[in-house]
Amino acid sequence: MSTESSRRLAWRKSSYSGNEGGECVEVAVAPGAVYIRDSKDVHRPNLFVQAAGWSSFVKFAVDY
Numbered sequence: 001m002s003t004e005s006s007r008r009l010a011w012r013k014s015s016y017s018g019n020e021g022g023e024c025v026e027v028a029v030a031p032g033a034v035y036i037r038d039s040k041d042v043h044r045p046n047l048f049v050q051a052a053g054w055s056s057f058v059k060f061a062v063d064y
Contacts, residue, residue, distance in 0.1 A: 009035060011042075 009028035024039040034054040036047045049057070 011037070013039060 009030060011026040011028045013024045013026050026037050026039050026042075028035045028037075029051075030048075032051050033048045034051060036049070038044065
């Protein structure tokens, strides 16, 4: 997905981020993939992982 296309995704921040801005990671879900970006620099290329990989990461983080 191009950077231009990824800007049209519905980006979300963690509910733990608060409203003060600052250093946040945002995620957006697309068919088969999850995109990740730095909220301070949204014009840089995004990282993306397959949905199964994201699912494994979240499970690990929750179980940790």
